[in-house]
Amino acid sequence: MKVLFKQAAILIGCLIIGTLVYTGITTVVAQTVFHQSANGSLIYQNNHVTGSKLIATDTVNPKLFVGRVNVASNLAPNSRTEKAAVAKRVAQLRALDPTNKQPIPVDLVTGSASGSDPYISVAAAKYQITRIAHANNLSTAQVQTIIKDATTSRLSNLLGTPAVNIVTANLALQASVK
Structure with missing residues (x-):
């Protein structure tokens, strides 16, 4: 016992x-x-929580950076459903910026594993420079500075690819327009 x-x-x-x-x-x-x-990683504005640097918000506002699709998907790239979703997203981006004839970076038309990834590639951010500059009456240099400031370093990504946090980029963009 x-x-x-x-x-x-x-x-x-x-x-x-x-x-x-x-x-x-x-x-x-x-x-x-x-x-x-x-x-x-909460973001405060006027002593209120307005979001997180770690969770993207889905937007199709022409004045803001558009991020990844906020839907997690485990569909194969060649599935009919995934192809239709990508085609729909391409059409939305073309309608948002009809004068932009550049190829659309893949991360703007596909979802991330989590479905809430706040990061896009530098190429995806640069794809949007002209639209954002015109919509906000800013110079392309000002928008490029916002992108640069919101870009992670290779070291912070543990020697990975630099990426742009669209949450912080959109906040900086909104602050520069006021």
Whole structure:
């Protein structure tokens, strides 16, 4: 009987350490060292949360950067449904900017794995420069500066490809137009 009580006490001790102590230490470290990230990289305007740098909002506003499709899909690129969705998105982008005859970057017409990716390629951001400049009465140089400021470095992506965060780019764009 003493053996069972001893084993039960060890189990309860491990549960307490594994749940309460570990969670508490992890939370304290995250809040201390990675405060902004641990809280969801929230964006505040006038002391109110307006969004997150980690979650894109779907927009077809001609004055703003258009991001990836906010629908997660596991369809094959050659499936009939996926081809129809891509064709519809191409038509929407062409209607949004009918004078732009450049090829549309693939990340503007396909979804990400999460369905809420706030990043687009630098090419996708540059594809939109002329439309955004005209719609906001800005120079293309001003829009290029906004893109540059919202672009991640190779190091922050762990030596990956630089990408543009459209949430921060759209906020900067809106601030420059006011």
